[in-house]
Structure formats: C-alpha cells, structure tokens
Amino acid sequence: MPAIVGIVQVNSIGSSGIFHIGDVYRVSPLSNVKTFSGAGSFNTGERILVYNHLSRTNTFDRDFKDQANLLNA
Template identity: 70%
Template structure:
C-alpha cells in the first residue's frame, strides 16, 4: 500500500543499519563483530559490586579467520 511521507531528517546511520521509507519486500542487514572484554565488563544493574583481583583477557587468535556471513542470505 503506497504511503505519503513528509520530511525525514536522518542525522546518522550505523555501518550495518537500514533506513527505509515506503514499501519493502525484504530487508536483511548483515554485520560481523568480534568483541574482547575483561571480567565484569558487561555487568548491568543498580548497585553492582564487582571485585576482580586479577583480570586478563586473552586476545590471541591463532586461526585468524572466523566464520563469516557470506552464506546467510
């Protein structure tokens, strides 16, 4: 069904984002990420108390290549 759209202002769009106005059949954004983080990095909540006496993050990756998104279409 057609749409009448007024003014649209886009300030910024991320690297794997999609901006769509109007009819669309299929939208498939693809993204890859590799995240290294230490102990307690992704804790969320109110009043957290995290005690990490000694923390070390191993970022050694001997195989260099990870699974990609090329077959996810």
C-alpha cells in the same frame, strides 16, 4: 500498501545500520564482529562499583578463520 511519509530528518546512521521508508521485501543487514572485553566492560549506569581484582581476557583464537558472511543475503 504504499506509505505516505512527511518530512524526515536523519542525523546519522551507523556503519551496519539500515534506513528505509515505504514498502520493503527484505531487510537484512550484513555484518560480522568479534569482541574481546574484560570483566565489567559493558556496565552502564550512574553509580556502578565494579571490583575486578584479578581479571584476564583470553584473546587467543585457535582457528585462523571464522565463519564467513558469504551468501547470507
């Protein structure tokens, strides 16, 4: 069913984001990411106390190539 949309203001869209208005058959963003982070890296809040006295992040990756994002449409 067609949509009737009024005024739309888009301030920003991320690099792997999708913005669409109206009918759509398939929405499939394609992106890959490999993230290395230490203990307590993704904590968010007002009063967070994190004590990581001995923390190491192993970034060694044995395989030379990860799974491709090919044909994932």
